Amino acid sequence: MPPKAVIFDIGNVLIEWQPERFYDAAIGEDRRRAMFDAVDLHGMNELVDLGAHFTDTVYAQADATPEWRDEIRMWHDRWIEMATPVIDHSVRLMAALQARGVPVFSLTNFGIESYDFAATHYPFLRQFDRDFISGHMRLTKPNPDIYAQLEQTTGLNGADLIFTDDRADNIAAAAARGWQTHLFEGPQGWADALVERGLLTPAQAV
Template identity: 30%
Template sequence: MTTDRAIDTVVYDFGNVLVHWDPRPAFAHLAPAVVDRFFTEVDFTAFNHHQDAGRSLEDGRAALADVDPRWAGMLDAYLDGYPRTLTGLVEGSAELVGELKGRGLRLYGLTNWWAQTFHHAEALVPAVGLMDGVVVSGRESLAKPDPAIFRLLADRFAVDPRRAVFVDDSAPNVEAAAAVGFRAVHFTTTADFRRALRDLGVPVEHETR
Protein backbone atom coordinates (compact mmCIF):
# COMPACT_ATOMS: atom_id res chain seq x y z
CA MET A 1 0.00 0.00 0.00
CA THR A 2 1.24 3.49 -0.79
CA THR A 3 -0.11 6.80 0.45
CA ASP A 4 -1.14 9.89 -1.45
CA ARG A 5 1.51 11.90 0.41
CA ALA A 6 5.12 10.72 0.52
CA ILE A 7 6.46 10.13 4.01
CA ASP A 8 9.37 12.43 4.82
CA THR A 9 9.43 12.22 8.65
CA VAL A 10 9.47 9.53 11.33
CA VAL A 11 8.62 10.46 14.92
CA TYR A 12 9.84 8.00 17.54
CA ASP A 13 8.71 7.21 21.02
CA PHE A 14 11.81 6.08 22.96
CA GLY A 15 10.88 3.81 25.88
CA ASN A 16 10.41 0.20 24.70
CA VAL A 17 10.83 1.33 21.09
CA LEU A 18 14.50 2.32 21.14
CA VAL A 19 15.44 1.16 24.64
CA HIS A 20 13.83 -1.26 27.07
CA TRP A 21 12.63 0.39 30.28
CA ASP A 22 11.65 -1.38 33.49
CA PRO A 23 11.41 0.62 36.73
CA ARG A 24 11.92 -2.33 39.05
CA PRO A 25 15.71 -2.70 38.70
CA ALA A 26 16.10 0.74 40.28
CA PHE A 27 15.01 -0.92 43.54
CA ALA A 28 17.19 -4.02 43.23
CA HIS A 29 18.56 -3.41 46.74
CA LEU A 30 15.08 -3.89 48.25
CA ALA A 31 13.08 -7.05 48.84
CA PRO A 32 10.73 -7.76 45.90
CA ALA A 33 7.74 -7.85 48.24
CA VAL A 34 8.52 -4.31 49.41
CA VAL A 35 8.79 -3.09 45.82
CA ASP A 36 5.52 -4.80 44.92
CA ARG A 37 3.75 -3.14 47.83
CA PHE A 38 5.21 0.25 46.92
CA PHE A 39 4.13 -0.05 43.29
CA THR A 40 0.62 -1.07 44.29
CA GLU A 41 0.02 1.42 47.09
CA VAL A 42 1.24 4.48 45.20
CA ASP A 43 -0.09 3.32 41.80
CA PHE A 44 3.33 3.70 40.24
CA THR A 45 1.97 3.86 36.70
CA ALA A 46 -0.10 6.92 37.57
CA PHE A 47 2.73 8.41 39.65
CA ASN A 48 5.16 7.99 36.76
CA HIS A 49 2.74 9.64 34.35
CA HIS A 50 2.47 12.71 36.59
CA GLN A 51 6.26 12.97 36.61
CA ASP A 52 6.34 12.46 32.84
CA ALA A 53 3.95 15.41 32.60
CA GLY A 54 6.34 17.71 34.42
CA ARG A 55 5.44 17.44 38.09
CA SER A 56 8.39 18.62 40.21
CA LEU A 57 10.43 16.21 42.30
CA GLU A 58 9.34 18.07 45.41
CA ASP A 59 5.67 17.60 44.57
CA GLY A 60 6.29 13.99 43.60
CA ARG A 61 7.99 13.30 46.92
CA ALA A 62 5.08 14.94 48.75
CA ALA A 63 2.60 12.80 46.80
CA LEU A 64 4.40 9.64 47.92
CA ALA A 65 4.48 10.83 51.52
CA ASP A 66 0.75 11.52 51.38
CA VAL A 67 0.16 7.85 50.57
CA ASP A 68 2.49 6.69 53.33
CA PRO A 69 5.43 8.60 54.86
CA ARG A 70 7.67 5.55 54.52
CA TRP A 71 7.46 5.85 50.71
CA ALA A 72 8.89 9.38 50.47
CA GLY A 73 12.46 8.10 50.24
CA MET A 74 11.62 5.80 47.35
CA LEU A 75 11.86 8.70 44.91
CA ASP A 76 15.52 9.23 45.77
CA ALA A 77 16.13 5.48 45.49
CA TYR A 78 14.54 5.50 42.04
CA LEU A 79 16.66 8.42 40.87
CA ASP A 80 19.84 6.87 42.24
CA GLY A 81 19.10 3.56 40.54
CA TYR A 82 17.69 5.00 37.34
CA PRO A 83 20.44 3.83 34.95
CA ARG A 84 19.49 0.24 35.81
CA THR A 85 15.95 0.84 34.51
CA LEU A 86 17.30 1.10 30.96
CA THR A 87 17.81 -2.62 30.47
CA GLY A 88 19.10 -2.74 26.90
CA LEU A 89 18.55 -1.47 23.38
CA VAL A 90 15.52 -2.78 21.52
CA GLU A 91 16.76 -5.28 18.96
CA GLY A 92 17.36 -3.71 15.56
CA SER A 93 16.31 -0.23 16.63
CA ALA A 94 19.66 1.50 16.21
CA GLU A 95 20.16 -0.05 12.78
CA LEU A 96 16.76 1.09 11.56
CA VAL A 97 17.23 4.64 12.84
CA GLY A 98 20.58 4.77 11.10
CA GLU A 99 19.07 3.49 7.87
CA LEU A 100 16.26 6.04 7.96
CA LYS A 101 18.77 8.80 8.63
CA GLY A 102 20.86 7.62 5.70
CA ARG A 103 17.83 7.72 3.43
CA GLY A 104 17.33 11.38 4.23
CA LEU A 105 14.19 11.17 6.36
CA ARG A 106 13.68 13.70 9.11
CA LEU A 107 13.76 12.02 12.52
CA TYR A 108 12.24 13.34 15.73
CA GLY A 109 11.60 12.04 19.20
CA LEU A 110 8.39 12.48 21.16
CA THR A 111 8.87 10.77 24.48
CA ASN A 112 7.13 10.63 27.82
CA TRP A 113 10.14 11.00 30.11
CA TRP A 114 10.96 12.81 33.31
CA ALA A 115 12.92 15.98 32.74
CA GLN A 116 15.25 14.94 35.55
CA THR A 117 16.19 11.55 34.07
CA PHE A 118 16.25 12.15 30.32
CA HIS A 119 20.00 12.75 30.31
CA HIS A 120 20.42 9.01 30.91
CA ALA A 121 18.70 8.26 27.61
CA GLU A 122 20.91 10.77 25.83
CA ALA A 123 23.99 9.07 27.28
CA LEU A 124 22.99 5.42 26.88
CA VAL A 125 20.93 5.29 23.67
CA PRO A 126 22.99 6.23 20.59
CA ALA A 127 19.91 6.55 18.34
CA VAL A 128 18.73 9.51 20.42
CA GLY A 129 21.70 11.46 19.10
CA LEU A 130 20.54 10.89 15.51
CA MET A 131 17.27 12.71 16.05
CA ASP A 132 16.85 16.11 14.42
CA GLY A 133 14.96 17.25 17.49
CA VAL A 134 13.28 15.81 20.58
CA VAL A 135 10.23 16.79 22.60
CA VAL A 136 10.53 15.51 26.18
CA SER A 137 7.22 15.53 28.01
CA GLY A 138 8.67 16.44 31.40
CA ARG A 139 10.24 19.57 29.94
CA GLU A 140 6.97 20.69 28.37
CA SER A 141 4.53 19.89 31.21
CA LEU A 142 2.57 17.88 28.66
CA ALA A 143 2.48 14.12 28.18
CA LYS A 144 1.09 11.72 25.63
CA PRO A 145 -1.69 10.93 24.89
CA ASP A 146 -2.64 14.62 25.25
CA PRO A 147 -3.16 15.82 21.65
CA ALA A 148 -1.46 19.10 22.55
CA ILE A 149 1.98 17.50 22.73
CA PHE A 150 1.64 16.10 19.20
CA ARG A 151 0.66 19.53 17.94
CA LEU A 152 3.56 21.08 19.83
CA LEU A 153 6.04 18.81 18.04
CA ALA A 154 4.43 19.49 14.66
CA ASP A 155 4.56 23.26 15.21
CA ARG A 156 8.06 23.37 16.69
CA PHE A 157 9.69 21.35 13.94
CA ALA A 158 7.40 22.19 11.00
CA VAL A 159 6.24 18.59 10.69
CA ASP A 160 3.25 17.85 8.46
CA PRO A 161 1.49 14.97 10.27
CA ARG A 162 0.09 13.73 6.96
CA ARG A 163 3.65 13.09 5.80
CA ALA A 164 4.93 11.72 9.10
CA VAL A 165 4.94 8.29 10.72
CA PHE A 166 4.59 8.18 14.50
CA VAL A 167 5.57 4.96 16.30
CA ASP A 168 4.89 4.10 19.95
CA ASP A 169 4.42 0.96 22.02
CA SER A 170 1.35 2.47 23.75
CA ALA A 171 -1.95 1.95 21.96
CA PRO A 172 -3.58 5.08 23.49
CA ASN A 173 -0.65 7.18 22.28
CA VAL A 174 -0.93 5.70 18.80
CA GLU A 175 -4.66 6.46 18.73
CA ALA A 176 -4.03 10.04 19.85
CA ALA A 177 -1.41 10.56 17.16
CA ALA A 178 -3.74 9.20 14.49
CA ALA A 179 -6.48 11.56 15.65
CA VAL A 180 -4.09 14.49 15.12
CA GLY A 181 -3.36 13.26 11.60
CA PHE A 182 -0.15 11.25 11.90
CA ARG A 183 0.25 7.90 10.21
CA ALA A 184 0.51 6.06 13.49
CA VAL A 185 2.04 2.63 14.07
CA HIS A 186 1.76 0.49 17.20
CA PHE A 187 5.26 -0.82 17.92
CA THR A 188 5.77 -4.49 18.71
CA THR A 189 9.15 -5.34 17.15
CA THR A 190 11.57 -3.53 14.89
CA ALA A 191 10.97 -6.13 12.19
CA ASP A 192 7.23 -5.43 12.27
CA PHE A 193 7.89 -1.69 12.19
CA ARG A 194 10.03 -2.15 9.10
CA ARG A 195 7.12 -3.92 7.44
CA ALA A 196 4.76 -1.10 8.44
CA LEU A 197 7.13 1.47 6.99
CA ARG A 198 7.34 -0.42 3.70
CA ASP A 199 3.54 -0.60 3.59
CA LEU A 200 3.53 3.19 3.92
CA GLY A 201 5.94 3.55 1.01
CA VAL A 202 9.18 4.08 2.94
CA PRO A 203 11.88 2.03 1.15
CA VAL A 204 13.59 0.32 4.07
CA GLU A 205 15.35 -3.03 3.97
CA HIS A 206 13.40 -6.21 4.68
CA GLU A 207 15.69 -7.52 7.39
CA THR A 208 17.30 -5.97 10.43
CA ARG A 209 21.07 -6.10 10.20
Protein backbone atom coordinates (compact mmCIF):
# COMPACT_ATOMS: atom_id res chain seq x y z
CA MET A 1 0.00 0.00 0.00
CA PRO A 2 1.27 3.52 -0.77
CA PRO A 3 1.94 5.80 2.21
CA LYS A 4 -1.04 7.77 3.48
CA ALA A 5 0.86 11.06 3.88
CA VAL A 6 4.07 12.64 2.64
CA ILE A 7 6.31 14.72 4.90
CA PHE A 8 8.72 17.35 3.59
CA ASP A 9 11.61 18.96 5.38
CA ILE A 10 11.98 22.54 4.14
CA GLY A 11 15.61 23.69 4.31
CA ASN A 12 17.55 22.26 1.36
CA VAL A 13 14.46 20.32 0.26
CA LEU A 14 12.02 23.08 -0.73
CA ILE A 15 14.25 26.13 -0.17
CA GLU A 16 18.02 26.18 -0.26
CA TRP A 17 19.52 27.06 3.12
CA GLN A 18 23.22 27.88 2.86
CA PRO A 19 24.37 30.51 5.39
CA GLU A 20 28.02 29.92 4.61
CA ARG A 21 27.42 30.59 0.92
CA PHE A 22 25.65 33.84 1.77
CA TYR A 23 28.47 35.04 4.03
CA ASP A 24 31.13 34.05 1.51
CA ALA A 25 29.44 36.41 -0.95
CA ALA A 26 28.77 39.14 1.62
CA ILE A 27 32.06 39.32 3.53
CA GLY A 28 34.44 36.91 1.79
CA GLU A 29 35.32 33.34 2.60
CA ASP A 30 38.28 34.13 4.86
CA ARG A 31 36.27 36.45 7.12
CA ARG A 32 33.35 34.04 7.11
CA ARG A 33 35.59 31.19 8.26
CA ALA A 34 37.04 33.37 11.01
CA MET A 35 33.59 34.42 12.21
CA PHE A 36 32.16 30.89 12.20
CA ASP A 37 35.22 29.72 14.14
CA ALA A 38 34.73 32.48 16.71
CA VAL A 39 30.93 32.40 17.05
CA ASP A 40 28.60 29.41 17.22
CA LEU A 41 26.09 30.78 14.74
CA HIS A 42 24.48 27.42 14.11
CA GLY A 43 24.04 27.03 17.87
CA MET A 44 22.39 30.46 17.92
CA ASN A 45 20.07 29.35 15.15
CA GLU A 46 19.24 26.17 17.06
CA LEU A 47 17.86 28.35 19.87
CA VAL A 48 15.61 30.09 17.32
CA ASP A 49 14.51 26.73 15.96
CA LEU A 50 13.58 25.73 19.52
CA GLY A 51 11.27 28.73 19.82
CA ALA A 52 13.48 31.57 21.03
CA HIS A 53 12.56 34.94 19.54
CA PHE A 54 14.35 35.45 16.23
CA THR A 55 15.28 39.13 16.54
CA ASP A 56 16.10 39.05 20.23
CA THR A 57 18.32 35.97 19.90
CA VAL A 58 20.34 37.17 16.94
CA TYR A 59 20.75 40.70 18.22
CA ALA A 60 21.77 39.45 21.68
CA GLN A 61 24.49 37.35 20.08
CA ALA A 62 25.61 40.33 18.01
CA ASP A 63 25.79 42.55 21.08
CA ALA A 64 27.74 39.88 22.96
CA THR A 65 30.29 39.65 20.15
CA PRO A 66 30.99 43.27 19.18
CA GLU A 67 33.87 42.42 16.86
CA TRP A 68 31.36 40.62 14.63
CA ARG A 69 28.28 42.65 15.52
CA ASP A 70 27.35 43.89 12.05
CA GLU A 71 28.01 40.52 10.41
CA ILE A 72 25.97 38.58 12.97
CA ARG A 73 23.04 40.97 12.53
CA MET A 74 23.00 39.98 8.87
CA TRP A 75 21.70 36.58 10.03
CA HIS A 76 18.51 38.45 10.89
CA ASP A 77 18.51 41.52 8.69
CA ARG A 78 19.40 39.70 5.48
CA TRP A 79 18.00 36.32 6.46
CA ILE A 80 15.88 35.81 3.35
CA GLU A 81 19.06 36.03 1.28
CA MET A 82 20.29 32.92 3.10
CA ALA A 83 17.01 31.07 2.54
CA THR A 84 17.03 31.15 -1.24
CA PRO A 85 16.45 30.06 -3.95
CA VAL A 86 13.33 27.93 -4.01
CA ILE A 87 13.83 24.36 -5.26
CA ASP A 88 11.09 24.59 -7.85
CA HIS A 89 10.84 20.90 -8.71
CA SER A 90 10.22 20.05 -5.05
CA VAL A 91 7.46 22.66 -4.86
CA ARG A 92 5.86 21.13 -7.96
CA LEU A 93 5.99 17.69 -6.34
CA MET A 94 4.21 19.04 -3.27
CA ALA A 95 1.46 20.53 -5.45
CA ALA A 96 1.16 17.37 -7.54
CA LEU A 97 0.70 15.22 -4.45
CA GLN A 98 -2.01 17.49 -3.10
CA ALA A 99 -3.74 17.56 -6.48
CA ARG A 100 -4.04 13.78 -6.17
CA GLY A 101 -5.49 14.11 -2.68
CA VAL A 102 -2.36 12.98 -0.86
CA PRO A 103 -1.89 14.87 2.43
CA VAL A 104 1.42 16.73 2.61
CA PHE A 105 2.92 17.76 5.96
CA SER A 106 5.97 19.81 6.85
CA LEU A 107 8.42 18.69 9.53
CA THR A 108 11.02 21.39 9.81
CA ASN A 109 13.56 22.92 12.16
CA PHE A 110 12.45 26.55 11.77
CA GLY A 111 11.90 29.50 14.07
CA ILE A 112 8.49 31.03 14.67
CA GLU A 113 9.15 34.54 13.39
CA SER A 114 11.55 33.44 10.66
CA TYR A 115 8.96 30.98 9.31
CA ASP A 116 6.28 33.65 9.26
CA PHE A 117 8.67 35.97 7.44
CA ALA A 118 9.66 33.27 4.94
CA ALA A 119 5.99 32.59 4.20
CA THR A 120 5.57 36.18 3.02
CA HIS A 121 8.13 35.41 0.29
CA TYR A 122 7.19 31.77 -0.33
CA PRO A 123 3.39 31.35 -0.22
CA PHE A 124 3.61 27.55 -0.57
CA LEU A 125 4.75 27.46 3.06
CA ARG A 126 1.11 28.16 3.98
CA GLN A 127 -0.20 25.35 1.80
CA PHE A 128 0.75 22.25 3.78
CA ASP A 129 -2.13 20.14 5.02
CA ARG A 130 -0.46 20.18 8.44
CA ASP A 131 2.54 22.16 9.71
CA PHE A 132 5.02 20.72 12.17
CA ILE A 133 7.39 23.61 12.90
CA SER A 134 10.02 23.09 15.57
CA GLY A 135 9.75 26.60 16.98
CA HIS A 136 6.12 26.00 17.91
CA MET A 137 6.78 22.45 19.08
CA ARG A 138 9.82 23.42 21.20
CA LEU A 139 11.60 20.39 19.79
CA THR A 140 14.01 19.95 16.90
CA LYS A 141 14.91 17.01 14.72
CA PRO A 142 16.39 14.50 15.31
CA ASN A 143 14.87 14.39 18.82
CA PRO A 144 12.59 11.32 18.72
CA ASP A 145 9.87 13.26 20.55
CA ILE A 146 9.23 15.50 17.53
CA TYR A 147 8.42 12.47 15.40
CA ALA A 148 6.22 11.03 18.15
CA GLN A 149 4.32 14.29 18.39
CA LEU A 150 3.60 14.24 14.65
CA GLU A 151 2.29 10.70 14.98
CA GLN A 152 0.07 11.60 17.91
CA THR A 153 -1.36 14.64 16.13
CA THR A 154 -2.06 12.92 12.82
CA GLY A 155 -2.96 9.43 14.04
CA LEU A 156 -0.51 8.06 11.47
CA ASN A 157 2.72 6.18 12.04
CA GLY A 158 5.20 3.74 10.58
CA ALA A 159 4.66 2.79 6.96
CA ASP A 160 1.72 5.25 6.72
CA LEU A 161 4.31 8.00 6.38
CA ILE A 162 7.09 8.80 3.94
CA PHE A 163 9.54 11.53 4.93
CA THR A 164 12.30 13.30 3.06
CA ASP A 165 15.09 15.35 4.65
CA ASP A 166 18.58 16.33 3.55
CA ARG A 167 20.21 15.28 6.85
CA ALA A 168 21.03 11.64 7.44
CA ASP A 169 20.57 11.93 11.22
CA ASN A 170 17.02 13.23 10.79
CA ILE A 171 16.24 10.42 8.35
CA ALA A 172 17.70 7.80 10.70
CA ALA A 173 15.51 9.01 13.57
CA ALA A 174 12.39 8.69 11.41
CA ALA A 175 13.42 5.28 10.09
CA ALA A 176 13.89 4.10 13.68
CA ARG A 177 10.16 4.71 14.17
CA GLY A 178 9.31 2.64 11.12
CA TRP A 179 8.64 5.55 8.77
CA GLN A 180 9.43 5.19 5.11
CA THR A 181 12.25 7.62 4.36
CA HIS A 182 14.20 9.20 1.54
CA LEU A 183 17.49 11.05 2.00
CA PHE A 184 17.07 14.15 -0.15
CA GLU A 185 20.02 14.72 -2.46
CA GLY A 186 18.06 16.46 -5.20
CA PRO A 187 14.47 16.76 -6.38
CA GLN A 188 14.73 14.16 -9.14
CA GLY A 189 15.65 11.42 -6.70
CA TRP A 190 12.69 12.41 -4.51
CA ALA A 191 10.41 12.44 -7.55
CA ASP A 192 11.56 8.94 -8.46
CA ALA A 193 10.89 7.74 -4.90
CA LEU A 194 7.35 9.10 -5.00
CA VAL A 195 6.69 7.39 -8.32
CA GLU A 196 8.17 4.12 -7.05
CA ARG A 197 5.74 4.15 -4.13
CA GLY A 198 2.74 4.78 -6.35
CA LEU A 199 2.06 8.30 -5.13
CA LEU A 200 2.65 10.02 -8.47
CA THR A 201 2.91 8.97 -12.09
CA PRO A 202 6.07 9.82 -14.01
CA ALA A 203 4.15 12.55 -15.84
CA GLN A 204 2.99 14.08 -12.57
CA ALA A 205 6.47 14.00 -11.03
CA VAL A 206 8.17 16.34 -13.49
